[in-house]
Amino acid sequence: MLSILTINVQAAALARAQNLLTWLLQRDDHLVILTETSNGPGTRHPAPAHRPARSRVVHHAPALARRRPRLCHRQPHPTRPAPHLTAGISLPGRAPALTLDTDPAVTILGLYVPSSDRAPAKLAKKRTFLTTVTDTLTRLPTTDRTHLVVGGDYNVISRDHQPRYPGFRPFEYDFLDALTALGLTDVHRTLYPDVQAHSWIGRAGNGYRFDYLHAGPGLLPHLAAATYLKQPRLEGLTDHCAHSADIDIRRACGRGAGTGNAEARLTSRTYS
Structure with a gap:
């Protein structure tokens, strides 16, 4: 079973980052997409904290974005960068990608889409x-999208989302439609088509689903579970729910080989 989780950490300061890390290490996710990490001590905190578990943190490039995603994976499966997924994206620091050498290999693209207060420059x-994310995925051969997972904080909602989000522009709704057209399917909506999930609650109490996981057609038939986890938000660890999905890749490759166990080491890699 391959377990993937995405969570917006809200640029956590050190104390909150320590509590977030404790929560994450209690879980058995194989791949974690952390969004809205920052250049502060809270983001750097996991490096020393992992040492008791004999894990390491590898920074492959200097950070190019003030707010960016970070990909963390649980060994024993090796990983390799997937630069072909980021080269054409306007803010590559907000779109890290790697390939897990599972069987079949699964490529992960993490996204932290810029938010917008409707100011023209931010909207642009x-x-x-x-647009550049969509164009990059469109250029990928169909076979490369077969075992692709895209996830993170997209900062968009669907056309039929309830409640509505005032002022959303057509291009913001178009993004989810484009992923669907490319064969990348919203895992939670697939399993729970009648549920309106919310992953972020505003100060006025309105909830919106900004955090997603999408899976390619080769993985979609093997979805085992998908859920939004309220605990991190309710406990004040972040202002977002976490979102997780389990994919039975043993069935996807037609064999009984497992994907490791909960005692495997946890390694964090930042790709920019």
Whole structure:
């Protein structure tokens, strides 16, 4: 079973980052997409904290974005960068990618889409990012999308989302439609088509689903579970729910080989 989780850490300061890390290490996720990490001590905190578990943190490149995703994976499966997924994206620091050498190999693209307060410059930045992500995925051969997982904080909602989000532009709704057209399917909606999930609650109490996981057609038939976890938000670890999905890749490859166990080491890698 391959377990993937995404969570927006809200640029956690050190004390909150320590509590977040404790929560994450209690779980058995194989791959974690952390979004809205920062350059502060809270983001750097996991490096020393992992040492008792004989894990290591590898920084492959300097951070190019003030707010960016971070990909963490649980060994024993080796990983390798997937630069072909980031080269054409306007803010590559907000779209790290790697391939897990499972069987079949699964490639992960993490996204932290820029937010927008409707200011023209911020809208343009968001639109360019979403367009370049869509263009990059469109250029991928169909076979490369077969075992692809895209996930993170997209900062968009679906056209039929309840409640509505005032002021959303057509290009913001178009992004989810584009992923669907490319054969990348919303895992939670697939398993629970009648559920309106919310992953972020605003100050006025309105909830919106900004955090997603999408799976390619080769993985979709093997989805075992998908859920939004409220605990991190309710406990004040972040203002977002976490979102997880389990994929039975043993069935996807037609064999009984497992994907490791909960005692495997946890390694964090930042790709920019």
